[in-house]
Amino acid sequence: MAQKELKEFIDNASQIYLSHLSLDCVVFGFHDGQLKVLLLKMKNSDRWSLPGGFIKQAESMETAAIRVLNERTGLDSIFLQQFHVFSDPGRSDNKEKNAHLRRAGIAVPAGHWFMQRFLSVGFYALVDFSTVTPQPDAFSDDCAWWDIGETGQLILDHSRILFKALEVLRLQLHYQPIGYNLLPPKFTMPELQKLYETILGRKLDRRNFHRKILSYEILRPLKEKRQGVAHKAPQLYSFDTIKYQKALKEGLGGI
Amino acid sequence: MAQKELKEFIDNASQIYLSHLSLDCVVFGFHDGQLKVLLLKMKNSDRWSLPGGFIKQAESMETAAIRVLNERTGLDSIFLQQFHVFSDPGRSDNKEKNAHLRRAGIAVPAGHWFMQRFLSVGFYALVDFSTVTPQPDAFSDDCAWWDIGETGQLILDHSRILFKALEVLRLQLHYQPIGYNLLPPKFTMPELQKLYETILGRKLDRRNFHRKILSYEILRPLKEKRQGVAHKAPQLYSFDTIKYQKALKEGLGGI
DNA sequence: TTTTCATTGTGTTGATATGACACAATGTAA
DNA sequence: TTACATTGTGTCATATCAACACAATGAAAA
Structure with missing residues (x-):
């Protein structure tokens, strides 16, 4: 201006x-x-x-x-x-x-x-x-x-x-899903984990994180993998917007 | 006025x-x-x-x-x-x-x-x-x-x-203690439970509630029991204000 | 072409927390 | 003395969580 x-x-x-x-x-x-x-x-x-x-x-x-x-x-x-x-x-x-x-x-x-x-x-x-x-x-x-x-x-x-x-x-973060608004439409599990770790300010166990996030049933695995990266190509995911919105309103399972 | x-x-x-x-x-x-x-x-x-x-x-x-x-x-x-x-x-x-x-x-x-x-x-x-x-x-x-x-x-x-x-x-209620401000200084466990049930709008198991609340370590059992009630006289408790304030700030244990 | 290696994906196990449940103790009132 | 509603506490099966190890992948190095 x-x-x-x-x-x-x-x-x-x-x-x-x-x-x-x-x-x-x-x-x-x-x-x-x-x-x-x-x-x-x-x-x-x-x-x-x-x-x-x-x-x-x-x-x-x-x-x-x-x-x-x-x-x-x-x-x-x-x-x-x-x-x-x-x-x-x-x-x-x-x-x-x-x-x-x-x-x-x-x-x-x-x-x-x-x-x-x-x-x-x-x-x-x-x-x-x-x-x-x-x-x-x-x-x-x-x-x-x-x-x-x-x-x-x-x-x-x-x-x-x-x-x-x-x-x-x-x-x-403890009772709502997060990531839909912070990540691009397609993302990998390690990227989502890194987001959580950054917000919380501490490391999380890769395997436990994987299991826990999947248990929320807000992710949809895509048929593609991330290309052009060194090492093993990671699986791409996107959020299931319907279930994501539901989780936003009703909270994540327990608590 | x-x-x-x-x-x-x-x-x-x-x-x-x-x-x-x-x-x-x-x-x-x-x-x-x-x-x-x-x-x-x-x-x-x-x-x-x-x-x-x-x-x-x-x-x-x-x-x-x-x-x-x-x-x-x-x-x-x-x-x-x-x-x-x-x-x-x-x-x-x-x-x-x-x-x-x-x-x-x-x-x-x-x-x-x-x-x-x-x-x-x-x-x-x-x-x-x-x-x-x-x-x-x-x-x-x-x-x-x-x-x-x-x-x-x-x-x-x-x-x-x-x-x-x-x-x-x-x-x-899920991550902060409650009751200190809503109950009189001395209260019984059933009274505290009723408060939780009323706020949450559902029944809680008496024994599990007892165990859980005590695990927070914000209560101090008093040497007295409530007098003048029918049936068994219930134990009186008061909040440990130091630990209560701490729990208010830092949340209840894990989550 | 082969090897190296960082990274991804997944299974197991022991510890801990949770939910469902039963029975003994207490103290008033019949 | 008995009945009874209510309190206090223990147990067990199950779910959840944290800690951990190993196989698979694929680019980069040799």
């Missing part, structure tokens, strides 16, 4: 968006055996932030989040989940906000809509890394994937939001 | 509270082997609502929820958990709001703060039934405990909020 558009956004925001309410998205992707998160680099600064946005006057939180995510990733079918409201009165520090605006070349008056206190609803999204086209927004000049744990200190309380999202994701 | 105070509240609300943001609390209690929820009866109406409130300009969501809960129950140490943001643009129907205000004897102009769209953050609270003193608020003339499942149709989307809270509570 050009400078002019940014100015326009700031000028009209109070007409279009709800006041003191924002949303921040933790977009998880998976690539090269690493869990990644999509971040934005603030203009003329080396600090990074979570992609976020505001809520239009007559829009639901979910709709707003989908809109933001679509703008940042180009995707329009995204697994989205709200996980926490961050409402600490001290969370949006005006000094820091002002500094970022100044660097972005924008000045806003003291009582401006943007200078209000903001409460933020945290969403996390699971996306297929390979289909994302990262797009910076009006406040940023770069949008890129970062390894979880190598993000450094994000702006405001975004590090805390990221941490909380990861915590919730780990919990969900 | 008297009529004058209500008028004053409506007049000053926009100065004191954030706009288009509210919170609603699902307060669970346990009594007579039944899971109860605290509800308010709208003035001059037979419809009931969840206790709710608004967020002061410089207050966190949690602080606001604690304030509301304290006003409704008299308690100041409450187990509180936010669980969802309800943001459907159609959720706060102005026709219904107007009707309730009219019945409460209040008229507000069309563009008034109160007539805005509201997004609501849902909290659930677990409280010791016996220590609560239900107090109606400015919009209600009664505050009382209702059996879950006998509440009928609540105002606005409050039935949906209640249902969602129950859903989340059931999920939490």
Whole structure:
């Protein structure tokens, strides 16, 4: 977004968006055996932030989040989940906000809509890394994937939001299937295992994992194997979307 | 709260509270082997609502929820958990709001703060039934405990909020200890079991439940037994608060 | 062509947890 | 003293889980 558009956004925001309410998205992707998160680099600064946005006057939180995510990733079918409201009165520090605006070349008056206190609803999204086209927004000049744990200190309380999202994701792993949104349509068992290991932060036994995942009956073995890899060609799988959705709703067997 | 105070509240609300943001609390209690929820009866109406409130300009969501809960129950140490943001643009129907205000004897102009769209953050609270003193608020003339499942149709989307809270509570039961906030300080094993059965909505085996709960090591058997009951006097327990808090944070054993 | 070797696929076994069940102990009330 | 509802605890069969070993595959190296 050009400078002019940014100015326009700031000028009209109070007409279009709800006041003191924002949303921040933790977009998880998976690539090269690493869990990644999509971040934005603030203009003329080396600090990074979570992609976020505001809520239009007559829009639901979910709709707003989908809109933001679509703008940042180009995707329009995204697994989205709200996980926490961050409402600490001290969370949006005006000094820091002002500094970022100044660097972005924008000045806003003291009582401006943007200078209000903001409460933020945290969403996390699971996306297929390979289909994302990262797009910076009006406040940023770069949008890129970062390894979880190598993000450094994000702006405001975004590090805390990221941490909380990861915590919730780990919990969900125990009673919900995962992977459909993070992996390409066809994938191998070792790839799925690596995903689980990365999210949980620990190694899993290959044979036990295989047995356990198959017992959920959410996978369909394909008639093909992955080609062009060194060593034995692994079996390709895809998710059985019907059973996957059912497991999402009803949980995985026991617990 | 008297009529004058209500008028004053409506007049000053926009100065004191954030706009288009509210919170609603699902307060669970346990009594007579039944899971109860605290509800308010709208003035001059037979419809009931969840206790709710608004967020002061410089207050966190949690602080606001604690304030509301304290006003409704008299308690100041409450187990509180936010669980969802309800943001459907159609959720706060102005026709219904107007009707309730009219019945409460209040008229507000069309563009008034109160007539805005509201997004609501849902909290659930677990409280010791016996220590609560239900107090109606400015919009209600009664505050009382209702059996879950006998509440009928609540105002606005409050039935949906209640249902969602129950859903989340059931999920939490699988990886968090529960009971400390719902039971009196001393309780028996059958009482704890009845609580679990009520929340889960199904019978549990007495002997297996006993074994399982004890394996969590969050209970301390007391040197007394419940007196004055027919039949064999049951052993009294209390929660080991240190281990209980630890289990709250770290989850129950495996999963 | 053969060998090497990292990787994939699968079976077994012992330990542990779970669910189904039965019986003895207790204390009030008949 | 007896009846009886309720509490407390033990056992056993079964399911689940963690730990482990070996054969199959196929590209790369020799």
